Amino acid sequence: MGYQVMKSLTTGKKPEKVIPVNPSKKCIMGLETYPSLINVDGDVDLAVIVLPAHLVSSSIKECIRKKVKGIILITAGFAEIEDQSGYILQREVSELANRADIPIIGPNCFGIFNVKTGMNATFNPDFPDTVKEGKVALISQSGGVAGAIAFESRTRNIGFSKIISLGNRCNTDFAEMIEYLMDDSDTEVIAMYMEGIDEPRLLLEALSEFRGKKPVIIYKVGKSKVSDMASQSHTGSLAGRFDIYMGAFRQAGVIVVDSITDLLDVAQALTCSPLPKDSNVAVLSGQAGLAMIACDVCETFGMQVNPFSPETQTKLNRFLPPVTIRTNPVDLGPAWNNMSVVRDAIKVLLNDKVMSSLLLLFVMSGANEDNFSGLSEVFESVTERKPVLSSILSLPGGKWETEIKALEQSGSLVNYPTPERAARALAGLWEYQRIRNLSEQ
Amino acid sequence: MGYQVMKSLTTGKKPEKVIPVNPSKKCIMGLETYPSLINVDGDVDLAVIVLPAHLVSSSIKECIRKKVKGIILITAGFAEIEDQSGYILQREVSELANRADIPIIGPNCFGIFNVKTGMNATFNPDFPDTVKEGKVALISQSGGVAGAIAFESRTRNIGFSKIISLGNRCNTDFAEMIEYLMDDSDTEVIAMYMEGIDEPRLLLEALSEFRGKKPVIIYKVGKSKVSDMASQSHTGSLAGRFDIYMGAFRQAGVIVVDSITDLLDVAQALTCSPLPKDSNVAVLSGQAGLAMIACDVCETFGMQVNPFSPETQTKLNRFLPPVTIRTNPVDLGPAWNNMSVVRDAIKVLLNDKVMSSLLLLFVMSGANEDNFSGLSEVFESVTERKPVLSSILSLPGGKWETEIKALEQSGSLVNYPTPERAARALAGLWEYQRIRNLSEQ
CATH class of the missing domain: 3.40.50.261 (Succinyl-CoA synthetase domains)
Known part of the structure; x- marks a missing residue:
């Protein structure tokens, strides 16, 4: 996983300045490697963490000491696992990050791809070859579904500004994404794939606040009993009562769709027409x-x-x-x-x-x-x-x-x-x- | 139109023996042309009529004298036009054919394509390049929709045994097609696109009689008021009360779908799995x-x-x-x-x-x-x-x-x-x- 993330970050149209941190290696993919984030010279904008779950807390602490501006926590093994320890670990990480006011994308996510700048902080190095640059921001709770959408978009006249996988959303959720993307000049249409929602009130408030500013299209699953339950063990929250969400979304000014195909078809029309x-x-x-x-x-x-x-x-x-x-x-x-x-x-x-x-x-x-x-x-x-x-x-x-x-x-x-x-x-x-x-x- | 039909019949993988009939030309596309069907030597299996509507009746009479086994009547200008004369003309043609017991496909249709034998009696010479041979028989009231389905099928692992456009169905309707295709060894799945139905009782009886013998998938339009009305002027019959048809189809053992995509997806599964x-x-x-x-x-x-x-x-x-x-x-x-x-x-x-x-x-x-x-x-x-x-x-x-x-x-x-x-x-x-x-x- 770490190798794929390094490959994603260092290839693509405009590779980032990447500093590998690893206590046991001197050099990774030809780049000088630091034993700890603290040893790195200069400021660090973004930390991408791909460590076993039990090492994440101490890594977050280093990020706080180093004053990184944001964290992408790809590691799984948090609120989504059967064992209660995962839930406790996620709460610990959230509390640390919240105290230091650092936003975390994840845990249990595939990361983010800024299509415009080319920064691909995901474990999918193929993204730059798969998706075109465009005006649709895709926020997906599931990295897999983001990948499926990217493939489906490939042969069509539709492009993305950002592709973001949210995973368990420990302190950055759909509501924060709405707020951020409404001000993002590269984004004209916000398309979301959604499973469970922990803070429906915050999301509905954000949607209502920006109602009509930019189109928001939501494809939500969890209609069936079994996918509602699966949501808990996928990204750590129950899907909830489907019909109530649909009604609330419509009231809050959301275009509701019910397939990957419709999500893309409507998004395409909204960016092109x-x-x-x-x-x-x-x-x-x-x-x-x-x-x-x-x-x-x-x-x-x-x-x-x-x-x-x-x-x-x-x-x-x-x-x-x-x-x-x-x-x-x-x-x-x-x-x-x-x-x-x-x-x-x-x-x-x-x-x-x-x-x-x-x-x-x-x-x-x-x-x-x-x-x-x-x-x-x-x-x-x-x-x-x-x-x-x-x-x-x-x-x-x-x-x-x-x-x-x-x-x-x-x-x-x-x-x-x-x-x-x-x-x-x-x-x-x-x-x-x-x-x-x-x-x- | 006549030229396209001639091209369809004479090209393709196994061209038919085609005899052009035209009173004013001696040779069409290099083939000896007869002034009338009556002058043709030997038996004629199938007559394809592409004449102005007012000449159709006398042409049907010639077919009867010549004892042709079947007629494809491509000509439009019958029950689908605003003028009552079209309706009267269609009744006249039906009565002539019924008395002589000759089945007519059409009028106002694009013809039939037997994918297996390669006989392309349509005005679309591209069909052999567009569709693959396979096990799905497609019966479409609309030639245009048959074309759209053929294009959509093109890049997929799905093939057809027959593609038949029924048009106004003067004496050959969906019911006759069900009966014929249930015994057709080249057909495993029957897929239908339907607008209006003149004889719903006959269709439901045919469906019920063969229930479970081969899968029948129906995609019917006419849900909206405007498409119900359009049905009248497209292929000469009202679409009728949509929900009642849906219920009756399900009871008669039909798989009901609601898009071209689903029609093909389900047909594909049924032939391959x-x-x-x-x-x-x-x-x-x-x-x-x-x-x-x-x-x-x-x-x-x-x-x-x-x-x-x-x-x-x-x-x-x-x-x-x-x-x-x-x-x-x-x-x-x-x-x-x-x-x-x-x-x-x-x-x-x-x-x-x-x-x-x-x-x-x-x-x-x-x-x-x-x-x-x-x-x-x-x-x-x-x-x-x-x-x-x-x-x-x-x-x-x-x-x-x-x-x-x-x-x-x-x-x-x-x-x-x-x-x-x-x-x-x-x-x-x-x-x-x-x-x-x-x-x-």
Whole structure:
């Protein structure tokens, strides 16, 4: 474990100045090693502790003497173990750190990775290769789930500012993270994976205090009896009554999701898209079935697929044949192969005053792939920015990819692999706008 | 459209004998063209009609005179259009075909693709490049959704026997498809995407008659008011009261899912895995958080993560340190880096008599990737086959991939990108076993 942490800290895009402390070795990975923290010359910003649990207390005492600013305590064997001694040890460590006013991340955690600076104080040296830099701060009670999320994010247009594993949270908990990240200029969206909560009141107060300042998305487990119990022996606290937490989170202005996929999908939309001013969504589809799927999800999450205004409907009728659904949702039908009609339809809906968001759902094939170009100009010609989320599907490496990627780069749309996921992400945007509306009242 | 259909039929792995019929051309794509079907020498098995709607009736009459065995009617402009004339035209075509006892797929559909024989009678010539051959028959009311599902399946270990788009179902509906596919030796799993149903009684009767013979998975839209209405103008029938259909489907022995993702995930498990004999699942994880996520999903879908028998627990305790969750779920904790312990734990759980399925949840990193080998021998040494679904996550192209792919090939496990999806798919297996139990009573 110590080797992996050293590797993480000393490799990556901008290695830190790392001073190994080890009483029995003179040199670790080519670096001069000190027998004790006290012997180190100069100030120490951060101590990363990867020692057996019984040695941790004396190590914390050295950190206090050396006046380190923060500690990452990776070591396990505290409140999460069966034996009561672990709980006592954790209390001892917390009391020491609290008296000296030193924040500790951990114990029983995998550490933190500051994606922007490249400081990887985790036992996962692969992180810099796995995750992109971006605007989402991920706070995970479980290091394993943080790893799973990082892998799932890898092939997508989503990046992180910080990845933080909290573990047992001896004196640094979700509430402190909320406070810190709300002021962190590298972070636009806060995404949390949560098991148990020791101080729900503090967390809810922090969430309420900053309600609407930045989006907070929470994925909490502990719905089932067995995962509630597992929470105790994983990071030392019971998950608690799931439904009560869900209600309290919603009241405190949290976007609640129920899978890793949704956590990432909603976070991606929130970092890449403007917010809709209300719940009215226009659905434009190359194939009606995709639109129907999206409508179901939209309505489940409180979005409205209302009829268009007479003006907009008249404009659409002008170039769409009467053989398909032309009301909201719009099925382009045979017109789908006519790129000029596709562009016109998109433009009409982007310029519509009532529809404050747009879902674009297209399945490309060899027959229409050639047509799919010139969308960038359509988006450029529209002055009012509104969220456009899409599920534009085609063979990987197809001609559409260049256009889609350019549109994603310019912030014109965010693309998802299924219509369900595009609609769920859009609903997440509206949920955050609603939270903002409420907090402004 | 006609060109795309011709291209589909004449390319692909085993082109059909195709005879173009067109009154105004002598040669299409290098093939001798007949002015009318009647002029064609010899028998015609299948007529694919891609003509303007008003020419369809006389074309059907020619098919009847020529005694073709079946018709695919791709043409749109029937019951789905606003104008009443479309409805009348569809009735006329149905009556003609019914009198002559000729089944018609369509109208307003994209056709059918027999993946095994390679006959691609759709207007999507890319299908043979997009989908793999396999055991899932996909029946989709919407051609667009069939395309979306095909793209989503593309990068996964899932293949199709047939892909059929039903469109307006003038005389061939879901019920006929159930009857046909239950006897189709190339099909093990029937997956359906459904919007509206004209003859719910016939469908429910067909489902009930074959209950438990092969798994039937249905993804139905029409939950929202707007998609219910859109159904009318998409494939000519109202979606109907969603909840009533869901209840009726479940009673008739259908596995009900609510996304493209779940449809494919459950279908994949059903073609690749044995069934669990009951709802008891053992959860073995390299990282506790993943196990907690999976437990929540398992319980939601009626699977039990019950405590192990004393014998199994004693065996596990022998090689697992007391610092993690060793009861069900099992968190390997620091033992995760010891491949011999991982193998022993898997073997104990595979040999356990009470646990009838196993979820394996591992996040790999550089630190443990090297260890991940030798699992094949573990699976080979176990006599009783039980479902093992996994979410084993790592960098694409990592060393683990060879081992996972080999295990998937041998039928030892089925791997998913998140623990939620692995758990949902496992629940689908148990759902089908429950359906079989009920139908045997």
